[in-house]
Amino acid sequence: SLDTPLDPALLSAGAPDWVRYMLGSIAVFVAHVAGPHQAPAQVLRPFVAAVAGDVPTGAGLSSSAALTVAWMNALAGWADHALEPTTIIQLARQVEHQWLGVQCGALDQTASQMGRDGHLLMVDFQPEPLSVTPVRSALPNTTWLVLHTGVQRGLAHSEYSSRVQAVTEGLAQIRSQQPAVGHWRDLTLDHVAALEPSQPLIARRLRHGVTENTRVRAMVEAIQHARPAQVGALLNQSHASLRDDYGVSCPELDAMCALATARPGVWGARMVGAGFGGCALALADANLADGDLSELLQAYQQRTGRRGTAYRMRPGPGAERLV
Numbered sequence: 001s002l003d004t005p006l007d008p009a010l011l012s013a014g015a016p017d018w019v020r021y022m023l024g025s026i027a028v029f030v031a032h033v034a035g036p037h038q039a040p041a042q043v044l045r046p047f048v049a050a051v052a053g054d055v056p057t058g059a060g061l062s063s064s065a066a067l068t069v070a071w072m073n074a075l076a077g078w079a080d081h082a083l084e085p086t087t088i089i090q091l092a093r094q095v096e097h098q099w100l101g102v103q104c105g106a107l108d109q110t111a112s113q114m115g116r117d118g119h120l121l122m123v124d125f126q127p128e129p130l131s132v133t134p135v136r137s138a139l140p141n142t143t144w145l146v147l148h149t150g151v152q153r154g155l156a157h158s159e160y161s162s163r164v165q166a167v168t169e170g171l172a173q174i175r176s177q178q179p180a181v182g183h184w185r186d187l188t189l190d191h192v193a194a195l196e197p198s199q200p201l202i203a204r205r206l207r208h209g210v211t212e213n214t215r216v217r218a219m220v221e222a223i224q225h226a227r228p229a230q231v232g233a234l235l236n237q238s239h240a241s242l243r244d245d246y247g248v249s250c251p252e253l254d255a256m257c258a259l260a261t262a263r264p265g266v267w268g269a270r271m272v273g274a275g276f277g278g279c280a281l282a283l284a285d286a287n288l289a290d291g292d293l294s295e296l297l298q299a300y301q302q303r304t305g306r307r308g309t310a311y312r313m314r315p316g317p318g319a320e321r322l323v
Contacts, residue, residue, distance in 0.1 A: 002041040006030075008099045017100065021064060022051075024099030025071040028091050033081055043079050056309075058152035060273020064100075065108035066319075068092040073113075073319045085113050086130055088319075103164050104274075106130075115318035122220050126185050137315070138226040141286045145293075147260060147269070148309040149252040149300075151277030160274045163205060163246060170195060170202040184209055208245035212238060231283050232267025239270035239280075248275030255303050256280045259296055 006027035011020065030043045051071075055063040069092045076083045083091070092109040096102045110123050110132060119134035167184075174191050175181050181191065187210050196203035215234050222230035239257050243249035249271055257269040260282045269282035293310040300308045 002044060002046065003039050005037050005039050017064070018067070020099045021067050021095060022071065024095040025068050025075065025092070028094045028098065029072060029075045029079075032087070032091055033079065043081075044075065045078070047078060049074070056148060056279075058278065059148055060153065060271070060275070060278025061146065062108035062112060062273070064096065065092060065112045068095045069109055069112040069319050073321060077321050089113050089130070101161075103161055111318070113318045115316060117315065117317045119315055120223065122216070126183055135220055135223055138224055139228050139231065139283070140226060142228055142267070143284055143286045143288065144313045144315075145260075145266075145269075145282040145284050145288075146272075146311040146313050147256050147280045147282060147296075148311070149250075149256050149277060149279065149304075150306040150308050151250060151252045153274065153277035159276065160248070163248060166202050166205045167209060170199065170206045173199065173202075174206075185213065204245045205247070208241045211241055211245075215241075228267045228283060232261070235268035235270040235281070235283060236261060242271055242275060246275075250276050252277065252304050252306060253280055256300055256308060257282075259299050259303070263292065263296055265292065 006023050008020065008024065008027075011023070026040050026044070030038055030040045033043050051067070053063070053066065055061050055066050057063045069088060072083070072088045072091055076088070089106050089109040092113075093104065093106045096104045106125070107123060110130065111121060114121065114132050116134040119136050122133040122135050124131040124133075171181070171184060171187070174187065174195060177194075178191060181187060187206060189207065189210055192203050192207045192210060195206070215238055219231065219234050222234065236257075239249070239253075243254060253271045253275070257271065257280050260266050260269040260280065265285040265288045267283040267285075269280045272279055272281045297308045297310060300306070
């Protein structure tokens with residue numbers, strides 16, 4: 001009912017995630033507009049909504065962010081209450097935190113809201129406010145592939161939260177010894193090395209973040225200067241770091257990436273999303289035939305016993321109102 005305040009505690013433990021996303025979006029939107037503990041009817045007129053999409057769920061492709069960001073835009077339009085893009089991103093993230101128990105960042109929501117057709121996004125969360133720089137792909141004769149392992153994963157039920165806790169603890173320990181360190185971006189490999197003797201696992205988790213930031217900057221340069229071989233190498237390095245240092249890959253993701261990069265015409269591949277299943281992203285030659293993809297998926301099934309799926313992908317626009 002829209003006549004009473006919405007509260008995640010009122011949902012049964014077995015309530016489907018999509019219900020939590022839909023009701024959570026309404027609750028967070030209403031709280032932002034009218035204050036906490038307000039009934040949705042104070043802000044929203046009754047409505048009938050239909051939701052459709054073609055983003056695979058539980059695949060590491062940000063389906064939850066796509067849903068909540070689209071829903072926030074729809075609610076803002078229906079209530080005739082304009083929201084800044086950065087506000088929509090923040091509210092969509094709150095839904096994950098408060099209604100799903102997933103302590104995620106804001107990268108997925110940023111991509112869903114601020115995507116640009118034909119561009120990749122360079123996203124920088126420091127210093128605030130959020131900085132998003134569209135990067136036009138200058139990689140001629142290439143295509144992006146999404147390779148689904150067939151392994152479903154859910155953030156709230158995976159080890160994702162333990163990784164967040166580990167790096168948070170590690171940052172706090174370093175900051176207690178190094179007051180100049182105020183943010184993740186202030187960390188260096190020297191800081192990580194100093195922590196390693198006493199906290200080797202946490203140090204590995206932090207090392208991934210430090211090296212990944214370096215790879216992001218290198219990736220932007222490689223794309224802008226049309227260097228597909230360098231892009232592929234960076235994808236491979238990123239996957240190795242996610243596998244070995246951050247520890248969020250799985251045998252199926254490792255097999256998919258290894259089989260893809262071993263094929264002629266594929267420059268590199270890495271897992272995407274929170275890990276523990278889902279998809280890999282690969283850069284390949286544009287003339288890679290469908291038959292080549294079929295052979296890749298056959299080899300993957302022979303190695304893992306699972307049936308994978310391949311999609312050709314191009315960057316598209318973010319959320320927008322059509323009417």
